[in-house]
Amino acid sequence: MPVSAAPPRKRRKEARPSELTAAALELFVEKGFAATRLEDIAVRAGVSKGTLYLYFDSKEALFKAVIQEGLVPALAEAESLAAGHAGSAFELLQALIEGWWRLVGETRYSGIPKLMIAESRNFPEVAQFYYENVVQRGRALFAAALQRGMDSGEFRRRDVATCIDVIIAPVLMLIVWRHSLAHCLLVQQEPRTYLAMHLDLLRQGLLGDATGSP
């Protein structure tokens, strides 16, 4: 037993739950919920199987925790980013998309959307939580930007609710793609280029021609 070194047990104890959910997230995203064994999660987190049950009541509870601690903090950050934004509506849209990529797309949390796509029908309660706390809040950010642009005449006037989903889809799809087919086929493309193309089409699509019509 080493006399010094090694973080004291106290610190570990507090950090444990998030180490466990981090390991669980990785494996759930990789293999899916049902195909992931608790033992594998324990091994990846460097603990024993039984330890998982000190922090979570069941495999399903662990899954819920993974989702619940996943994207909410990122959303809060995005919300404050949007609140303090000063530029044009399109610049806000751009900031939202790029911010989302930085805060989610490039982190381990990017796996959560794929996970929810794969598992929501098996866990309706979790899906409900995710919808209310992530999807709705995320859509609201985009809705506000779009509404502002339309009200000011910067954007053509369209149905906002429908517009949001069309705009978000390429961003979501990029993430999902990188966690599914692209991952095992190694056909990665450059995300920044892809997002730039999306914004390029979007600018033209939303702004319309010089006269602002139709």
Next chain:
Amino acid sequence: MPVSAAPPRKRRKEARPSELTAAALELFVEKGFAATRLEDIAVRAGVSKGTLYLYFDSKEALFKAVIQEGLVPALAEAESLAAGHAGSAFELLQALIEGWWRLVGETRYSGIPKLMIAESRNFPEVAQFYYENVVQRGRALFAAALQRGMDSGEFRRRDVATCIDVIIAPVLMLIVWRHSLAHCLLVQQEPRTYLAMHLDLLRQGLLGDATGSP
């Protein structure tokens, strides 16, 4: 017991495999591969558990069959649709998107993209097959339409490969959404409206201003 009816043994024999893959597809899409029990598939197809093994060597072989017989026929139809198209490049794009919705989005095969997202990392070989026989061929259709529009000056000139993915994403996402979160939350929106919005933004986004410059 009816005097007529009762499918003769012979006909069943030939029809069985596709009845089984149909039942399997539904359940794999609903629950995922690992969480689907062969017994459930058998019950849904109206046969016994053992019968599955008369037609497929294993659960995994059944999965492969589900994917392989899934979208290839629809793609062939889309290819012939594209080959015989006469209108503008944008009209071809529109026809591709709407055709895809009609041939895939509204059929049971719409579940396959969701299934591949969820399972491709567990079945790299199947992912490879899907990529080569569905993804690549689908992208080629859109690539041809885009290239034609750019060459003729109808569309602004952009990198085709990147452009394809951005354009396809909303269509794919619509399908995936309806098989995942939307399905269990009953927050369905009208697909036609959504696709119309996508095309609306796309027209403006691709065509650009009156002078044809970017």
Next chain:
Amino acid sequence: MPVSAAPPRKRRKEARPSELTAAALELFVEKGFAATRLEDIAVRAGVSKGTLYLYFDSKEALFKAVIQEGLVPALAEAESLAAGHAGSAFELLQALIEGWWRLVGETRYSGIPKLMIAESRNFPEVAQFYYENVVQRGRALFAAALQRGMDSGEFRRRDVATCIDVIIAPVLMLIVWRHSLAHCLLVQQEPRTYLAMHLDLLRQGLLGDATGSP
């Protein structure tokens, strides 16, 4: 459909059961009863799985038939051979051992002793049948030869019942060995040499020294 050739169905029909038991015997000896699939037997006999049930009620009934038609004819032949024997007691013993090798050891029926060793505890009734109709009758032949030799002073006087088993053991073991370890290790030895050695030791062992004592 050929107009001529092929044995007429009538003949097949009579020959069928023994073709089936022949195939079954081979596979039971090779793999054991439980590990042999009826389908394999059917294939080896060149019929379909269902056909087996036209001749035998169950897998167990087939097993019983295999044993019952196995060694009884060979024993009858050995009995008539012994009955007509004219030489010394030792020559009779020698004729029995050599005859047994020719009638059983070199035929497919040599598998039956191995089969009974492996399966008798799973099929006590069959074991009973085998004991009464094969073992007992076989021992009786040896018993008669021994008794004759002891009565005439040709052999030393010993307990016949015990003596029989010691004498038979090497012959049995030779057969069993060739159907088990020797078969998969290819360490076959020459059976004739082995049997000659057995008889050589036996002659000396039974005859004793010149004075006929002890």
Next chain:
Amino acid sequence: MPVSAAPPRKRRKEARPSELTAAALELFVEKGFAATRLEDIAVRAGVSKGTLYLYFDSKEALFKAVIQEGLVPALAEAESLAAGHAGSAFELLQALIEGWWRLVGETRYSGIPKLMIAESRNFPEVAQFYYENVVQRGRALFAAALQRGMDSGEFRRRDVATCIDVIIAPVLMLIVWRHSLAHCLLVQQEPRTYLAMHLDLLRQGLLGDATGSP
């Protein structure tokens, strides 16, 4: 619940594997490999089905362990017994046969020869192991005794390799017999009497007459 007793977890852990192979050996010998259910083994060992898989990867691995831990220790003991033997060659033979009966014939390990006869063709690798580590070493012990006797003139000169097998056969057969037919028919004979008869015939058979010829 008793205050004392109750084997500590630690001790069980170490003792488990041999408890499991002991139970497995009994059942494999009784019913054969394929006809033995893992559940029965577990019940006989007083554990649950799953526990077997903590110690053995599969049913086949359990089988291999049963064979591998079976007769090797007994052989080692027999070898040291032979090494320290001082009497005549025949006395050594006698000691080997009687020792083998005491160390194997009367223990649970006596089932292994029957098991190998029944299963070697299904498990060629195990047969190979058994042949090299048990059969070969056992034959070497007898070979040495025979060779010594022939070199000293105590025995008649014969081909040693063939002679061994003839001599061992009755001992092996006795064991096999008691685990197969004799077991279910209750026709047990006295083993000691049988072995004595074998040795009696053998002495006379090997020694020959007073003049040492032929």
Next chain:
DNA sequence: CATGAATGAGCCTTCATTCAT
């Protein structure tokens, strides 16, 4: 707190048996 041995319900797979053709 942490461990990992033990459990047993559950699932994939096999195969003896049946029966419509």
Next chain:
DNA sequence: GATGAATGAAGGCTCATTCAT
């Protein structure tokens, strides 16, 4: 008679969960 598609009970194996240490 002969076939082989269909059945469903049974068994090997896995893994979420528990609990004595």
